[in-house]
Amino acid sequence: MKLGILYGVGVGPGDPGLLTLRAVEVLCRVQVVFSATGAHSQDCISGSVVDTVPGCQAERVTLVFSMAREMEDRRQAWSENAEKVVDVLRQGKDCAFATIGDPLIYSTYTYLLRRVRELLPEVRVETIPGITSFQAVAARNNLPLVEDRETLGLIPAWTRESVHDPQFHSADTVVLLKTYHHRREILTALQENGFVGECIYASRVGLAGEEMVSGIDAIARIPETYLSLIIAKRQPEKVK
Ligand SMILES: C[S@@+](CC[C@H](N)C(=O)[O-])C[C@H]1O[C@@H](n2cnc3c(N)ncnc32)[C@H](O)[C@@H]1O
Numbered sequence: 001m002k003l004g005i006l007y008g009v010g011v012g013p014g015d016p017g018l019l020t021l022r023a024v025e026v027l028c029r030v031q032v033v034f035s036a037t038g039a040h041s042q043d044c045i046s047g048s049v050v051d052t053v054p055g056c057q058a059e060r061v062t063l064v065f066s067m068a069r070e071m072e073d074r075r076q077a078w079s080e081n082a083e084k085v086v087d088v089l090r091q092g093k094d095c096a097f098a099t100i101g102d103p104l105i106y107s108t109y110t111y112l113l114r115r116v117r118e119l120l121p122e123v124r125v126e127t128i129p130g131i132t133s134f135q136a137v138a139a140r141n142n143l144p145l146v147e148d149r150e151t152l153g154l155i156p157a158w159t160r161e162s163v164h165d166p167q168f169h170s171a172d173t174v175v176l177l178k179t180y181h182h183r184r185e186i187l188t189a190l191q192e193n194g195f196v197g198e199c200i201y202a203s204r205v206g207l208a209g210e211e212m213v214s215g216i217d218a219i220a221r222i223p224e225t226y227l228s229l230i231i232a233k234r235q236p237e238k239v240k
Pocket residue numbers: 013014099100101102103104105106107108131132133134176177178179202203204205206207226227228229
């Protein structure tokens with residue numbers, strides 16, 4: 001029996017208008033679409049974006065992943081879910097794993113993919129890039145992320161230790177993802193490391209309840225929420 005093809009599909013940050021043509025084409029072609037949700041989560045954002053795609057007739061399967069700090073729980077969920085994907089591929093069905101933003105940036109997809117490949121080394125895989133959350137936020141604010149010789153740092157900022165990330169010293173622009181814990185420490189780290197340019201906080205960009213706030217003091221007053229990020233620039237924008 002011929003194996004199915006696995007597509008890792010980035011569906012963008014949540015606004016269906018930010019799906020790529022390639023993503024739509026694949027979602028309309030496969031037989032099964034997997035999407036991910038957390039064990040304690042009420043919603044599945046990638047799944048709701050897929051729901052908006054006219055012409056997607058695929059069977060939908062939501063896979064539950066552990067977000068626990070214990071790596072063992074997470075590993076177990078990756079392996080169990082990989083087995084479910086492999087079952088479908090062994091039936092010869094093409095399937096997509098839909099993931100928010102881009103599939104290769106802090107995504108469950110990469111962990112799942114490793115395990116799928118362990119179980120089925122001969123499987124054909126195609127990854128479809130997606131518009132990232134921070135690209136969408138920069139675009140919404142017409143904010144250049146980097147110009148000329150500037151560098152961009154990407155920091156997963158959910159741990160206290162993240163404030164010691166060397167990119168706070170080196171990057172001209174930092175993107176802080178997962179800003180749902182230790183927000184005050186992060187904002188202090190930005191101030192102490194000389195980020196005096198634009199600072200934008202965004203949550204649920206492209207989704208119901210979207211929030212966009214500018215300036216460190218205003219951001220400090222916003223409650224912490226999972227689907228949020230901060231973009232901070234070291235220098236104020238000037239005409240070059
Ligand atoms: C597991 S990472 C996924 C990143 C994603 N693969 C990407 O390319 O943007 C989850 C983090 O991405 C950011 N994020 C994803 N979608 C977002 C949205 N619609 N609005 C704001 N932040 C978002 C948040 O920082 C969130 O904590």
